[in-house]
Every structure is written in structure tokens, then in C-alpha cells.
Amino acid sequence: MDVLRITTSGSVDDGKSTLIGRLLYDTKSITQDKMEALQAASKRKGLDFTDLSLLTDGLIAEREQGITIDVAHIYFSTPNRKYIIADTPGHFEYTRNMVTGASTAQVSLILIDARKGIVEQTYRHFFIACMLRIPHLVVCINKMDLVEYDQARFNQIVEDFQALLKGSHYEDKEVKFIPISSLYGENVVTRTEKISWYNEQPLLEYLESITFDLNDRQHPARFPVQYVIRPKTDQHHDFRGFAGKIASGSFHVGKEIVSLPNGQRSRIKSIEKFDQQLDAAHAGESVVITLEDEIDISRGNLLVTPDSVPEGKKELQASICWMDQQKLTAGKTYLLQHGANRIKAKVQQLHHVVEVTSNRTEEKQEMGLNDIGRITLKTAQPVFADAYAENPANGTFILVDEFSNATVAVGFVE
Numbered sequence: 557m558d559v560l561r562i563t564t565s566g567s568v569d570d571g572k573s574t575l576i577g578r579l580l581y582d583t584k585s586i587t588q589d590k591m592e593a594l595q596a597a598s599k600r601k602g603l604d605f606t607d608l609s610l611l612t613d614g615l616i617a618e619r620e621q622g623i624t625i626d627v628a629h630i631y632f633s634t635p636n637r638k639y640i641i642a643d644t645p646g647h648f649e650y651t652r653n654m655v656t657g658a659s660t661a662q663v664s665l666i667l668i669d670a671r672k673g674i675v676e677q678t679y680r681h682f683f684i685a686c687m688l689r690i691p692h693l694v695v696c697i698n699k700m701d702l703v704e705y706d707q708a709r710f711n712q713i714v715e716d717f718q719a720l721l722k723g724s725h726y727e728d729k730e731v732k733f734i735p736i737s738s739l740y741g742e743n744v745v746t747r748t749e750k751i752s753w754y755n756e757q758p759l760l761e762y763l764e765s766i767t768f769d770l771n772d773r774q775h776p777a778r779f780p781v782q783y784v785i786r787p788k789t790d791q792h793h794d795f796r797g798f799a800g801k802i803a804s805g806s807f808h809v810g811k812e813i814v815s816l817p818n819g820q821r822s823r824i825k826s827i828e829k830f831d832q833q834l835d836a837a838h839a840g841e842s843v844v845i846t847l848e849d850e851i852d853i854s855r856g857n858l859l860v861t862p863d864s865v866p867e868g869k870k871e872l873q874a875s876i877c878w879m880d881q882q883k884l885t886a887g888k889t890y891l892l893q894h895g896a897n898r899i900k901a902k903v904q905q906l907h908h909v910v911e912v913t914s915n916r917t918e919e920k921q922e923m924g925l926n927d928i929g930r931i932t933l934k935t936a937q938p939v940f941a942d943a944y945a946e947n948p949a950n951g952t953f954i955l956v957d958e959f960s961n962a963t964v965a966v967g968f969v970e
Contacts, residue, residue, distance in 0.1 A: 559637065559638045559639070560637055560638070560763065560766065561642070561661045561662050561663070562642070562661060562662070562663040562665055562763070563641075563657055563658035563661035563663070563664055564641060564644060564665045565644050565658070565664065565667070565677075565684075565685075566666055566669075566677065566678070566681065567669070567676070567677035570669045570698055570699075571667055571669070571698045571739070572643055572644075572667055573608075573643060574607075574738045574739055575696070575698065575736070575738035575744065576608075577610070577738075578608055578738045578739075578741050578744050578745075579632065579744060579745065579759075579760065580608070580630065580632050581608055581741075582741055582744060582745035582746070582760075583632055583633075583634055583745065583760070585633070591606075594606055594607070594608070594610055598610065628643040629641070629642055629643075630643060634764065636764050637764065642657035642661060644657040644658060654684060655684055655688070655877045655966060656966065658688055659966075661690050662691050662766075662768055663691070663693075663694060663766065664681075664685040664688075664692070664694070665696060666678065666681055666682060666685070666693070667698050668695065668696070668697050668698065670697050670698060670699045670700050670702060670703045670706075670709055670735075673712070673713050673716060674713065674717060676913050679720070679915075680912045680913070682720055682724075683910070683928070684928075685725075686725040686726065687875060687928070687968065688948075688968075689725055689944075689948065691768060692730075692766055692768070693726050693731045693732070694731075694759070694762065694763075695714075695717055695731060695732065695734070696734050696735075696736050696738075697713050697714075697736070698738055699737060699739070700735045700737050700742070700743075700750075701739065701742070701750075705735070705750050705751050707754075710733075710735045710754075714733045717731075717733070718731075732762055734754075734757075734758070734759050734762065735754050736758075736759060737750075743758045744758060744759050744760065745758060745759070745761075775804035775805050775839070775942075775946075775947040775950075776804060776864035776866070776942065776947055776950075777804065777805030777806060777807055777859075777860055777861045777864065778802070778804045778858060778947070778950045779798075779802050779803065779807060779813075779845065780801075780803055780857075780858055780895035780897070781799070781853060781857045781858070782800040782801070782855060782896045783798075783799040783800070783855060784796070784798060784799075784854060784855065785797040785798070785799055785844060795846070796850070797828065797844040797845065797846045798844065798846070798847075798853055798857075799844045800842070800843075800896070801840070801841070801843075802837055802838060802839050802840065802842075803839065803895065803949040803950050804839045804947055804949040804950055805838075805839060805864075806836055806837065806839070807824060807827065807837050807845065807859075808835065809827055809835050810823060810824060811823065812861070813859045813860065813862075814860050814862055815858075815859055816860060816865070816940045817858075817868060817938055818851075818857075820852060821851075822847040822849040822851050823847065823848045823849075824845055824846070824847060825846045825847055826846045827845055828844045828845075828846070829843045829844075839949065856895070856896050858895065858897075866940045866941065866950070868938030868939065869938060869939055869941070870936075870937070870938050870939070871904070871932060872901075872932070872933045872935065872941070873930070873931075873932055873969070873970040874931060874932075874953075874967040874968055874969050874970055875928065875930050875967065875970065876923075876928070876930075876931055876955070876965045876966065876967040876968070877926070877927075877928050877965060877967075878924065878925060878927045878928075878929070878965050879925070879926075879963060879966065880964035880965070881925055882964070883922040884903065884906065884922060884923040884924075884931075884964070884965070885903070885906065885921060885922045886903050886906045886921075887902070889901070889958070890902075890903070890956060890964065890965075891955070891956040891958050892935060892953055892954075892955055892956075893953060893955075894939050894941055894953040897939075899939070900935070900936040900958075901933045901934065901955070902934045902935075903932075903933060904931075904932045904933060906920065906921070906922070906923065906929065907919075907930040907932065908929055908930055909923055909927050909929040910927075910928045910929055912928065917930075930970075931967075933967075939953075941969045942969065944968040945970075952967065952968055952969070953969070
């Protein structure tokens with residue numbers, strides 16, 4: 557059974573948490589004891605209905621304020637597939653949480669309040685979905701009950717949003733627009749007569765129909781070595797394996813590989829997964845690879861195939877989302893972590909900061925918390941990264957403060 561990863565986003569009070577709660581409720585994914593606790597919590601809040609948003613707003617601060625702060629991951633399933641939903645915050649000050657929560661998503665689900673239409677956070681979340689190149693985009697116009705299920709209002713919001721698509725990553729891709737009321741469960745799992753003018757699939761039915769291929773398998777083969785296995789036992793005293801998770805592409809027994817950064821070559825002797833011997837392994841699988849030759853490989857090395865060796869660069873152009881209270885300025889030095897490899901990097905130039913509501917760039921001398929911009933990095937050693945647009949699994953990195961060890965930015969190689 558395949559897994560569909562979804563990120564939800566939207567402005568404050570657009571109903572993200574309620575929508576997820578409704579999906580869980582209507583797919584019977586809530587246990588009886590949790591349902592009773594939910595009903596009791598709703599009564600304590602003085603509500604005359606069961607507040608399904610409390611299912612995902614797990615932090616005390618979230619429940620007190622009625623907003624989402626942290627990224628909550630919610631799991632549920634249907635007979636057809638499993639789902640993992642990242643419920644990301646709507647507030648501007650939690651943009652960094654939204655970027656990290658959406659980084660592995662296959663579907664971006666943007667909610668819009670039917671009364672308010674497109675607002676600033678809609679632009680921001682759409683921009684992030686474009687930047688992360690999330691394959692599928694679904695726009696849910698929520699709270700249709702508060703505009704008396706007005707078809708004209710729905711059509712107007714669709715028209716406004718379609719204007720954003722021009723020149724974007726989604727211009728030539730299918731974007732689904734669905735009118736819903738998450739509070740009453742209308743058009744979420746089942747159709748409703750109150751939105752009889754909408755003849756297409758309700759939300760869950762559409763999510764069930766989404767098809768996707770494992771794109772990472774089509775990308776160049778990349779295997780970051782995380783650990784070198786050398787058992788100190790008589791039985792396995794000659795064993796030397798390289799453990800890690802295949803980032804992209806495929807590796808096959810008997811095929812030639814190149815180890816970076818030293819460029820040494822060998823052939824794959826075996827691929828092991830737990831106690832299984834595999835003929836091939838693909839993106840997403842954690843395996844141990846052994847080679848026919850004793851070549852110098854250690855943690856942080858990258859195994860690739862000879863037909864797609866990435867260029868090692870000591871100067872990187874990248875888009876980043878800044879995640880630290882301390883502002884970023886040119887000249888600062890950080891640790892750049894790409895896969896298992898961590899090296900020193902200096903911010904050589906800050907090119908611009910993006911004003912996401914207008915998709916315009918502004919030349920600034922510094923980047924603040926939650927800003928998105930473009931920089932040039934100078935690294936102490938070559939980085940064997942792909943452009944994010946060509947191979948997302950090998951095109952991202954994080955910047956780490958070498959003194960506090962805090963993650964200060966996530967970056968996308970251009």
C-alpha cells in the first residue's frame with residue numbers, strides 16, 4: 557500500500573486543523589477513547605459541538621490560542637492508501653516550520669477562507685510550494701457555509717488564484733479547486749447537496765485518485781555513506797560495508813560506482829538489507845553496500861554511478877529560508893551540512909530577499925527570521941550537490957551555527 561504525503565497550509569483560522577480532524581473523523585480513524593476526550597475538551601471550552609481541530613492542535617499554547625504553532629504529523633489510512641499529513645502553521649512567524657513540514661510532501665493543500673479570499677499568507681504558502689516543487693497542488697475554498705454556498709464567490713476566488721499560476725512552477729500543471737465546509741464535512745469525504753453546482757470529486761476522493769511515480773528512482777544514483785561497518789568478530793573479520801539510505805536513483809550488484817570526493821572506482825559486490833541479499837536497491841531504501849575492491853571510503857563520502865557524476869563545487873548559488881533570530885549578513889561563516897557531510901562555508905554574497913506577496917526581489921544587506929532569499933556560499937571543500945530543480949534529494953542542505961549548533965537555514969542549490 558503506497559503512502560501519500562500531504563502538507564496543509566493557509567492563513568490563520570482558515571480551518572486547516574478542522575479539515576484534518578474532519579478527515580480523521582469521517583474515515584473512522586479516531587479511537588473511541590480519543591473521541592470521548594475530544595468531546596469533553598470541547599465542552600470545557602464552552603462549545604455546543606465537537607471541535608475536531610483539537611485533534612491536531614496538541615500543544616497547550618495551540619489550544620489556548622486556537623492556532624497552529626508546531627508542525628503536527630497526522631497518520632490515517634483508507635482501504636486504498638495510507639496518508640501522512642503535515643499540519644503546518646499559518647502565521648508568518650512560523651514560515652520556517654512550514655518549509656520544513658512541506659519538504660517531503662507530494663501534495664500541497666492550500667486552504668482559503670471563502671469570506672476573505674486570497675490573503676498575504678496564501679501568496680507566501682504558494683511561493684513555498686513553488687520553491688519546493690511539490691508535485692500536486694490542491695486549493696480548498698473552505699467555509700462555504702459562511703457565504704451561503706455561493707458559486708459566484710467560489711468562481712471569483714478560483715479566477716484570482718489562477719492569475720498566480722502564470723509564470724509559476726504550476727502554470728502547465730493540473731491544479732484542483734474544491735469548495736468545502738470542513739466544519740460540517742461537506743465535500744470533504746462525501747458530496748453534499750448544498751454544493752450541488754459542483755459536480756467534480758470531493759477532497760478525499762480526489763486524493764485517492766492522485767497517481768505518482770517514485771521520481772527519486774528516475775534521478776541520478778546518489779548514496780551518501782553514513783557509517784562504515786567493520787565487525788570485530790572472527791566470523792566477519794574481513795567484512796567492510798557502507799551503510800546509508802539511497803537518496804535517489806538505483807544501485808545494482810555488479811555495476812560500477814565512483815566514490816566522491818576521491819574519485820576512486822569499484823564494483824558493487826553485494827547489497828544487503830537486514831538479512832536479505834538484494835540484486836538492486838532504490839531511492840528511499842536503507843541498505844549496506846559492499847564493494848569488490850578495498851578503496852578509501854568513510855562517512856560523508858558519496859557513492860554515484862559513472863554516467864552521472866556530479867560536479868564538485870566550492871562556490872554555491874542557493875535559495876535559503878532563514879530560521880534564526882540572529883540576522884544573516886555577508887561574511888558570516890557557518891557549517892554547511894549536505895547529507896552526512898559537514899564542512900565550513902562562508903556567506904560570500906547576499907543577492908536579494910524575496911517579497912513573496914508580489915514575487916519581487918529586494919536588495920538588502922541582511923536577512924531576518926523567516927526571510928527567503930538568494931545567496932552565494934564559498935565552501936572549504938567541494939560540495940557534490942545537484943541543482944534542486946533537477947534532483948531534490950541531493951540538492952538541499954542546512955546551515956548550522958558552529959558555536960550554538962543550531963540550524964539557522966535550509967537551502968536549495970541552484
